[in-house]
Amino acid sequence: MTASPKSRRRVLVGVSTIAALSLGVGVAAGSRITSPEDAAAKTAPPKASQITVPVEKKALASKVVARGDTSFDGAVNIRVETSGLTTPAVVTGKVPTVGSTLKEGKALLEITGRPVIGLAGVLPMYRTLAPGSKGPDVLQLEQTLDRLGFDPGTVDSKYDGNTAHAVEQLYQAAGYDAPEPGEQLTQAVDGAKKNLDQLKNAVRQAERTLKQAKAVPGNKDLSVEKGALSDAQDALDEAETALADAKFKAGTPLPVSEVVFVKTLPRRVDDVKVERGGTVNGVVMSASGASLVVTIKVDAQTQERLKAGMTASLDLGDGTLVPATVRRISRNGDQYDVVVAPKSVTPHQLELLRDANVRVTIPVKSTNGKVLTVPVAALSAGPDGSSRVEVLRNGKIELIGVTVGLSADGFAQVTPTGDAKLDESDQVVVGK
Structure with missing residues (x-):
């Protein structure tokens, strides 16, 4: 049976539609299929570029930065030698308070009503000094007196009248009467004066006797009277020398219990071991340097870059930087202690720094x-x-x-x- 022309057209249209749809599906599927080479190319990282x-x-400035604890430099224990006292060493006044400053030439304490004057020196006071004393402790005393403006004459190792006078000035400046010599010395002066007076009378008597002998007519032998006068004058000369020596020995002394030598002054009182009415027994107080310092610890390699005298700064934590200086560097085991001191601080800054942990910066080198x-x-x-x-x-x-x-x-x-x-x-x- 033969199909009609109209039927044939419907078949052709259907076949064409199916072909078109198949082509579209193939194209779509092809677009989704990627080769391994293309996939690797698309997922590889982008080519590296320089940063x-x-x-x-x-x-530029090279610097050492570290933190350190503050302290008051060079703590020492202060002892008073009381072995020369004939009475108990009772504290009678001038007891310092913690935080106060010990000043050179001023009384640090009073014992039995007498001052204990602080002086700067490395040798301790171990004996009473008086006219006639000799030694390195005398030299230290005279050097100190001279530095403080009290003229001891020739600065040497001999305690003489000029030294005694300078000691009197020291006590006067401190607000105290100078020490008195011992009773035996004053008695020796009194005895020498009486002996001198007696010998003066003896000389006057010998002079009168000689004068009377000369007045006797025909008396030409005056040898006895002249000999007596000569002996009296010799004795008088010896008595005058003895009185001068007694007065010299009775010059102003420096009792061992009235002076304490400390390596450096002024210093800050850290602790007080005595109280008024108590008895001195050993250490009376401990004191540190009056200047506040910060100590940081560095290794050997860092230490080689630092030296005393370098400038530094202390950070108070509120944005304030305090100018400072490296004071000294010392070895402490495997590390080194670098001690830094502020150049100057206000009372407020001192309170902020006291017992604080502080950031320290030390510039080592910088470009021009x-x-x-x-x-x-x-x-x-x-x-x-x-x-x-x-x-x-x-x-x-x-x-x-x-x-x-x-x-x-x-x-x-x-x-x-x-x-x-x-x-x-x-x-x-x-x-x-």
């Missing part, structure tokens, strides 16, 4: 103004060991040789070598 930073001009700098990470070593940086210019890397100067805070001072150029804002490679 750069600009060259900068700025000042602004210099070319790059991050330390930008530096690399060439085959010959020289330093260099990679500079990105016009999309290309150039190796620039440099001389490295001061390094601080992650940056280094650089100077291009030879004919190489390196300018501010040039981009140096620090990573990829």
